[in-house]
Amino acid sequence: MSGVDCVQALVHLDDYLKRELTPELMVEVRQHLERCQDCFTHARFEENFLAMLETRASRETCPGKLRARILALLRREAENS
Amino acid sequence: MAEPSTAGRSFDEEALPHLDALYRVALRLTGDTSQAEDLVQDTMLKAYRAWRQYQPGTNAKGWLLTILRNTFINDYRRRRHEPIAMDLETAEPHAIDRSIEEVDPEGTFFSQIVDDKVVEAIDALPTEFKEVLVLSDVEGMRYAEIADSLQIPVGTVKSRLFRARRLLQAELYAHALEMGYIQPRESPT
Numbered sequence: 001m002s003g004v005d006c007v008q009a010l011v012h013l014d015d016y017l018k019r020e021l022t023p024e025l026m027v028e029v030r031q032h033l034e035r036c037q038d039c040f041t042h043a044r045f046e047e048n049f050l051a052m053l054e055t056r057a058s059r060e061t062c063p064g065k066l067r068a069r070i071l072a073l074l075r076r077e078a079e080n081s
Numbered sequence: 082m083a084e085p086s087t088a089g090r091s092f093d094e095e096a097l098p099h100l101d102a103l104y105r106v107a108l109r110l111t112g113d114t115s116q117a118e119d120l121v122q123d124t125m126l127k128a129y130r131a132w133r134q135y136q137p138g139t140n141a142k143g144w145l146l147t148i149l150r151n152t153f154i155n156d157y158r159r160r161r162h163e164p165i166a167m168d169l170e171t172a173e174p175h176a177i178d179r180s181i182e183e184v185d186p187e188g189t190f191f192s193q194i195v196d197d198k199v200v201e202a203i204d205a206l207p208t209e210f211k212e213v214l215v216l217s218d219v220e221g222m223r224y225a226e227i228a229d230s231l232q233i234p235v236g237t238v239k240s241r242l243f244r245a246r247r248l249l250q251a252e253l254y255a256h257a258l259e260m261g262y263i264q265p266r267e268s269p270t
Contacts, residue, residue, distance in 0.1 A: 020224055045185075
């Protein structure tokens with residue numbers, strides 16, 4: 001049977017979760033995770049961590065006053081150029 | 082003529098939507114709201130003046146974040162009380178990740194940690210780790226874009242990212258224990 005083993009799956013896991021692998025390797029790692037409970041659980045852990053980071057740390061937004069200040073600055077810059 | 086130029090319009094359409102991301106990264110880098118605001122403003126002015134160098138339709142967010150990061154390094158970083166960086170290539174995060182997984186295999190405790198604590202833990206990371214983590218895992222940039230932006234090899238991006246995540250997991254795990262979100266497993270010894 002072809003495909004990746006646990007060691008290779010672990011090596012590729014971060015890249016897999018960030019979709020940075022070749023299409024072939026994406027499939028092979030996914031197939032390994034489907035048939036290996038330990039690796040699947042480990043992948044879930046990392047996935048939960050990454051999902052938490054993406055949502056929790058991206059809620060801050062540019063304050064309205066700053067946005068207005070920048071827009072005014074850019075308008076002045078455009079008029080002067 | 083008060084009519085905005087084509088360049089002005091494309092800048093508005095391509096650059097302005099990224100103000101939130103720029104502000105977040107500026108906050109993480111400077112650790113200070115007033116410096117973050119100045120940094121974003123300086124970045125937008127530089128970007129506007131250099132807009133002819135930007136290739137329309139390519140990665141505006143990456144282009145802007147590169148300007149922001151360079152501006153931070155050149156004009157802001159030396160103003161900060163930067164702790165002496167640990168030796169980044171040898172700094173090994175605690176081998177704690179495996180023990181976290183024994184207690185909470187799927188990491189469900191992560192969802193219980195409040196936003197402020199997550200941000201605080203990110204802010205406490207050494208800058209070199211923090212910037213790759215924020216660019217990759219918060220702002221969604223690709224390895225190659227980060228490597229390009231930071232002028233470091235992709236392999237270095239990945240190794241810093243790996244260490245940054247382990248450090249952050251260890252910190253959040255310690256916090257979760259302290260708050261009672263998870264119970265430590267009894268040591269068998």
